Amino acid sequence: MNRPLEGVTVLDLTRVLAGPFATMMLSDLGARVIKVENPSGGDDSRAFAPMVNGESAYFMSINRGKESVAINLKHPEGKKLLLELVKKVDVLVENFKPGTMEKLGLGYPVLSGVNPRLIYAASSGFGQYGPYSHLPAYDLIIQGMGGLQSITGPDEEHPTKVGSSMADILAGIFTVIGILGALRARDITGQGQMVDVAMLDCLVATLENAIARYVVTGNVPKPAGNDHPSIAPFATFESSDGFVNIAAGNDALWAKLCSVLGMEEFVQDPRFLTNSDRIRNWPELKAAINERTRTRSTAHWVEVLREANVPCGPINTVDKVVSDPHVLARDMIVSLVHPVAGELKVPGVPIKFSKTPGEIKGPAPLLGEHTGKVLGEFLSMGEEEIQELKRQGVLG
Amino acid sequence: MNRPLEGVTVLDLTRVLAGPFATMMLSDLGARVIKVENPSGGDDSRAFAPMVNGESAYFMSINRGKESVAINLKHPEGKKLLLELVKKVDVLVENFKPGTMEKLGLGYPVLSGVNPRLIYAASSGFGQYGPYSHLPAYDLIIQGMGGLQSITGPDEEHPTKVGSSMADILAGIFTVIGILGALRARDITGQGQMVDVAMLDCLVATLENAIARYVVTGNVPKPAGNDHPSIAPFATFESSDGFVNIAAGNDALWAKLCSVLGMEEFVQDPRFLTNSDRIRNWPELKAAINERTRTRSTAHWVEVLREANVPCGPINTVDKVVSDPHVLARDMIVSLVHPVAGELKVPGVPIKFSKTPGEIKGPAPLLGEHTGKVLGEFLSMGEEEIQELKRQGVLG
Known part of the structure; x- marks a missing residue:
């Protein structure tokens, strides 16, 4: 065994950040990640600047090591193909707004019906239930509602968001923990389950001593700049x-x-x-x-x-970070070669396993790059059939 | 099966934040976590303000659901006891400065010698190798070196640290992923391994599009306050x-x-x-x-x-967060009753499993509260023997 998640196959319906960050980690840990994208443009983040030879650096950095299959899930034939694929995989991950998969006729009850061993992980802003679950969520909105913005910044008059999309990223990371936990449960019970991760919950869980301080003293924590509240200097x-x-x-x-x-x-x-x-x-x-x-x-x-x-x-x-000798010594900046964009530097794997190390498997896929390969391998579909479905707009 | 990590036993040598945050998550997911503390005061964070009836709110919030065994690891008899315990557990977690366990004669090679199935997870500021691995690290130092501080803040003149100890917390979370990955590998190969997680690596891995933007454009990302760089309003x-x-x-x-x-x-x-x-x-x-x-x-x-x-x-x-109806509807604020401090509100479990939900098992332990129970159960030690070792300063 070379990788911790060797033998695990993931159907990845995620887009933009939280979900793709989660499935990137699964790929780095050895899972086979098959990204299912809509044939008309694919993952929204394929259009995010800056571009290299027409390829988004953002998309490429968090979708490395995945395969891309372009399937139109709004087409009845597309849905059928997805259900067939679901039978053959271990995990499905999505980060749609709650209710989207149900509207497509692909909610968890349907998918677990065709594959009771399936682990279905959903990452969203507010989660699958609760009074705000239907609300639209962006990282900024969640950093504000989750308290993180209220304790970050130079002073009380200037609450400040964290410069990276920390709410998305934390949700992505916790989703990985959920999937790994559910895989362990399934190895023992044979049963899959649903894993629901909300960005807002993740922020609450990581507020750290801000909650402990408030509930005990009643003092509301404020932004404190770069000063430590109780140690000096x-x-x-x-x-x-x-x-x-x-x-x-x-x-x-x-x-x-x-x-x-x-x-x-x-x-x-x-x-x-x-x-x-x-x-x-x-x-x-x-x-x-x-x-x-x-x-x-x-x-x-x-x-x-x-x-x-x-x-x-x-x-x-950031220029200093990516050239820091310690960062380089720990392989935290890795070069990938993309067939269109050429060489691209991306962050490495932050967990160092002594026996089954993580690994960046390769560059990000082109849209639909593996449609034929995956449908041939998993569903025994022939080239002619695939071409016909491409003509019908089911595949891309 | 009720919890994803049911049946997993963790020996927890961690203190303060990154390590205890990791083992708290393992406990919430169902693992049995036995915290080994020095008999003279225990985890440093037991002394962190604010206190409730002499008990630290900080300590209590991230050590809930664990057992405490007080063993003096500098005493030859204490080392022996630890080695005996190592034989009976699945995972050991520590967040000492690299080299500390080796100095105690308890480095990974020694521990894996007595239990080849052991998963040994080490969380530290700079990791177990690399030119800075010997340097002291605090969250502030790592947020600065890892680039996060350079992209957070109102403007270029005011780089600002994130208000929570995000470097510690990210290291704690990635350590959990490392342990879960290594458990899966062990279930298949029968072999344990070492997992090395550095706070600095975790920050690099989560810089997100800041790295992609820089490597492609050469423009160094700066703090941008609360404005989106490319979308308005x-x-x-x-x-x-x-x-x-x-x-x-x-x-x-x-x-x-x-x-x-x-x-x-x-x-x-x-x-x-x-x-x-x-x-x-x-x-x-x-x-x-x-x-x-x-x-x-x-x-x-x-x-x-x-x-x-x-x-x-x-x-x-934070006062609004802990009373938000959505946060409450998702059980993200949970009340614990501590035997000395009384009721304490703590953050809930941010991963919602449909079949094997996480659970906060109980309050944080008093120092050495479970010394007798654990040593009796794991090593068949009698009350008299334990009392004698307490008199000798081996146990607490």
Whole structure:
């Protein structure tokens, strides 16, 4: 066995982000992922800029290692083909608005009727039930409703969304956990089941100490910029060419930091003796540290603070991240060769298995690239039949 | 079978956040999680404020449903006991700085020697190998180095960390995926393995289109506040009592929005005809929309925009999140009763399985609450022997 999900076949009806991110991870872990796309354009994100030779970089980065079969699910023949495919797979994943699969006549009860072993995973903004389940959801809307935006930002007047689509991504990751859990249950019971993951639920589940703090103290957590609420100095400081993060979490690190910054006199200063003192006089202390850190570059401070074992680091922009020696040493940036777009760098697999490592299987598929191959292999359909269905608009 | 991870036993050496978050999820999914803590104080986060009757709300919220066994791993007898326990479990999870388990004489090669079926999962800031693996890591440092801070914030001058400890949480979640993948591999091969998850890798893997955009265009992504880079209006606006997020992703929604806001004349305005026009004249348009939205409350706008099917939502603070009817309808806030702290509300399980639902098994354990029970059950140790080891400082 080479991959953790070897032998698992996934029918992937997902589009855009949360769903494709989930099935990308399943592919990276060794599952065979067959992406079912509508023949007229496919996954919406195939049209998202920026493009390389007409191919979307966004689409290519999160659909690597999948096969593409173009089937028109609104056509009765298309539905029939999907039901036949469902009989042969282990998992189906979709991230439509709840009710869409039912309208297509392809809801979970129908699919589990033809394959009781099927694991049906649905990822959506608000989930399959609950008063908001019918509402449209975008990452911004969910970051706002889920509390994350209310605790991120420079101050109370500026709640700020996370720069990546974190609600989508968290839903994608939790969907993978749901599928893996359901696969384990099925291995034991022989029965598939439905897995319902909502972006909003995922945000609530990851609010972390914000919920614990609120329910116990009644204080509503607010955006706190880059400052730690209860440890100082533990924040972002300014350098001559950018910023440096410093986390001096105890008195010993505080003393070391003062020594590196050439502000030894602060260690004995009664305003900054203990962590509570430093929190109480934080604006003053922050200004004093910034005055020092602004005199030299980020690279300088990171070098000398690391030598002194004070936890620190730069704020890397994306260009720095993708060329960082540690990131590269851990294969977290991988090159793919796409038949049309050429070479493309994408993030690697963030789980390092010692015996069954994950692997990026290959580039993203062209729309319908594997229609003939998959329908031939799974449903024994011949080339002529497939061509006829393409003429009828059932396949692409 | 009632839970996906029924029958799986986890030895949990984790502390603080990333590791405990992972083992909390394993417990919620049905695994039996035995937390091994040092008898002198246990998990550091037991001391994190705020406290309820001397018990940390933070600790209680992410250690629910676990058992606690207090063993001094620096004592030769403690090491022996751990090795005996390792023989009886499926999974061991730790989030020490790399090298710590080796120094204790409990590295993976030793543990897999006594139990080749063991899955050993290690979660750390930089991972078990690579040039930075020895560096100290905190969430802030990793958010900075992993690029997330560089794309979050109101503008380029103010890169901002995410308000929750997202690097820790992502590492915890990916660790769960690693364990589930390794369990599946073990079910087939009979062999355990090591799973290495680094917070930094997890951030790189979730940078999403920031990497695709940069590698293709060479443009370095910057913090963009709450504005969408390529769709307008798709942003946070001001209301009379706060904010409202509005995502009018196409021309039809734009027209509906104008109608709800009473600014119908904008629809035919050549400055705002198409999405490209609206992006080009965004500062002007944003100001005009804010002028309208500031006249009424968030609740008003959410109500009328939802009626018009324009995607929208409030920025909920944590008090609003924990009392939201949808959040409650999906059991995403659950009450636990702790023997010392009393009732505590914690986030629920964000994966809804139709047949083997997750479940919060119970409150967090007191330090060493299950020492006698677990050592009796797993190692057939008697009460007298346990008391003697407690006297010697081996157990707590």
